[in-house]
Structure formats: structure tokens, C-alpha cells
Amino acid sequence: EIVLTQSPGTLSLSPGERATLSCRASQSVTSTYLAWYQQRPGQAPRLLIIDASSRATGIPDRFSGSGSGTDFTLTISRLEPEDFAVYYCQHYGSSPLTFGGGTKVEIK
Amino acid sequence: QVQLVQSGAEVKKPGASVKVSCKASGYTFTGHYVHWVRQAPGQGLEWMGRINPNSGGIIYTQKFQGRVTMTRDTSISTAYIELSRLRSDDTAIYYCARDLWVGGTSGHDSWGQGTLVTVSA
Numbered sequence: 001e002i003v004l005t006q007s008p009g010t011l012s013l014s015p016g017e018r019a020t021l022s023c024r025a026s027q028s029v030t031s032t033y034l035a036w037y038q039q040r041p042g043q044a045p046r047l048l049i050i051d052a053s054s055r056a057t058g059i060p061d062r063f064s065g066s067g068s069g070t071d072f073t074l075t076i077s078r079l080e081p082e083d084f085a086v087y088y089c090q091h092y093g094s095s096p097l098t099f100g101g102g103t104k105v106e107i108k
Numbered sequence: 109q110v111q112l113v114q115s116g117a118e119v120k121k122p123g124a125s126v127k128v129s130c131k132a133s134g135y136t137f138t139g140h141y142v143h144w145v146r147q148a149p150g151q152g153l154e155w156m157g158r159i160n161p162n163s164g165g166i167i168y169t170q171k172f173q174g175r176v177t178m179t180r181d182t183s184i185s186t187a188y189i190e191l192s193r194l195r196s197d198d199t200a201i202y203y204c205a206r207d208l209w210v211g212g213t214s215g216h217d218s219w220g221q222g223t224l225v226t227v228s229a
Contacts, residue, residue, distance in 0.1 A: 035215035037153075044203055044219035045145075045153065056208070056217060088153055092213050096169040097143070099153040 002027055002091050004100035012108040019076040021103045023089035028069045030093030036065055036074045039102075040085045048087075049074065079105070110134040112204055112220035119226045125192040128223045130204030137185035138162040141207040143216055144178065144189045146200040154200075158207070159187055194227045201225075 003026040013019055023034070032052035037045040047056045049065035052072055062077040076083055084107050089100040115129040130142065143158040157168035159178040166178050177190045187204055202223045205216035 033214075037215075039153075044222055045205075045216075046219075047208070047215045047217045050208060050215040056215065090153075090155070090215070092215065095167050096157075097155040097213070099145075099155060102152045 001096055002029065002094070002098055004089050004091060004098055006087075006089060006100035006103045008103060009101075010104045010106060012106050013079055014108045015079050015081055017079050019074075019079055019083070019105055021074040021076075021087055021105075023067075023072040023074070023100050025070040025072070025091060029072075029091045032068050033091055033093035034065075034067070034072050035090045035092060036063075037088045037090065038083075038085050039088065040082075045088065076105075110206065110218040112206060112218055114202075114204060114220040114223045117224040117226070119228065120194050122195055122227055122229055124194050124227075125190060126194060126225050127188055127190040128202050128204075128225070130187045130189075130220050132185045132187070132206070135206070137180075138182055139210045141209075141211075141213060142180070142187040143205045143207060145203045145205055145216075147203070147222075148197070148200040151200075156189070158213070160211075161187065162211070191225075194225075196227050199225065199227045 005024045007022045034052045036049040039045045053065045064075045086102045086104045111133045113131045138161045141158045144156040161180045180187045204220040206218040208214040208217040
């Protein structure tokens with residue numbers, strides 16, 4: 001089973017700032033089969049990124065993903081008020097699929 | 109538009125079973141895997157398994173082997189998850205989610221609203 005470790009646990013930033021979130025895998029992720037999700041309080045997760053770097057339909061271009069192998073990054077170029085939420089990475093290259101523990105982006 | 113609508117909240121006693129439904133609309137139900145993900149209160153996301161609505165093929169995560177059953181009824185475009193021998197730590201919101209890819213595994217692009225299952229004596 002691939003274990004995904006996200007860091008930091010909490011990121012305190014102001015609107016307009018840049019957010020950089022990390023996701024590290026315990027072993028190489030097959031073919032960059034990695035996704036990122038956003039979850040706001042009381043809501044279901046929302047798919048942001050697939051295949052490590054491809055934005056899902058309707059996702060603003062301030063969200064970008066990068067990485068390969070065991071190290072992946074989600075970057076939010078300029079935080080909007082609605083971006084303050086919890087973010088999860090997930091691999092889907094092999095079973096079982098697993099999620100990281102999440103990074104909370106909070107208003108400073 | 110793609111929509112997944114889940115059944116309502118449940119309260120169960122330890123040792124009982126619960127069955128949650130997920131009705132799909134707005135797309136070809138048999139074309140996309142349906143995943144089940146749960147989230148304990150204040151905790152992260154946990155993938156439980158997935159079903160191929162076309163073939164009925166299932167993959168469960170080992171943690172739930174023997175306690176979980178995933179089924180589907182293609183005539184009404186509905187997937188189900190049943191969890192038996194419930195324990196207090198099964199208290200969680202259970203989500204169904206559609207796989208983005210046709211006939212394969214990728215990110216989950218549409219999610220149900222979630223079903224809160226509470227296990228309490």
C-alpha cells in the first residue's frame with residue numbers, strides 16, 4: 001500500500017498569497033496517477049487535478065500541480081477567499097487507492 | 109448534469125449492518141466505476157473500494173474485507189455499500205464518487221452528498 005504524507009498540516013496565509021502544498025509517496029506512483037482534491041467545511045470533496053498536473057473541468061488556472069515519482073506539489077498562485085479549505089492528494093495507480101492526511105489552508 | 113444522490117442518515121447499534129445507496133443520473137451508469145470513500149468526524153478521507161457497474165467487478169481495501177459488500181442495480185442506476193458488524197469507529201460520512209475515466213480508474217469527478225452513519229449503543 002502506498003502511504004501519502006502531506007505537509008504542512010496547516011498553512012496560514014493571507015488572500016492574494018501563494019500556497020505551496022506537498023504530497024510525498026512511500027513508493028513511486030505509477031505513471032503520475034495522482035489527484036488533488038479540495039474540501040470545504042460541510043461539503044464533499046471536489047476534484048482539482050488529475051495525472052499530477054492536469055486541471056479538472058472548470059478548475060481555475062490559479063491551481064496547478066506538478067511532480068513525479070514520489071514528490072508532488074499543488075500550487076495555488078493567488079489565494080482567493082473561497083480557496084481556504086482542506087486539500088487532499090490521492091494516488092490511483094494501484095489498489096488500494098489511498099489519500100494523504102490533508103493540508104488545511106487557513107486565513108492568517 | 110452528472111448527479112449522485114445518496115440515501116439518508118442512519119443510526120445503528122454496534123454489531124448491526126447498514127446499507128447505503130447511491131443513485132446516479134446524467135450519465136451512462138455502466139460506463140464509470142463507482143468508488144466508496146468514508147470520512148470519520150474531523151478526520152481525513154479513506155478509500156474503501158470500488159465497483160465496476162458494468163461487470164460487477166469489485167475491489168475492496170483489505171481493512172474492510174469480510175465486512176463490506178458493494179453491489180449495483182443497473183436497472184435503476186444505483187450502487188450500494190453494506191457494512192456489517194458495525195463498531196463505534198465506523199461512525200463516519202460515507203460518500204460515493206464517480207470515476208472520471210470510462211472503464212478505468214482516475215480521479216473522482218462527481219460525489220454524492222454523503223450519508224452520515226452513526227454507530228452508538
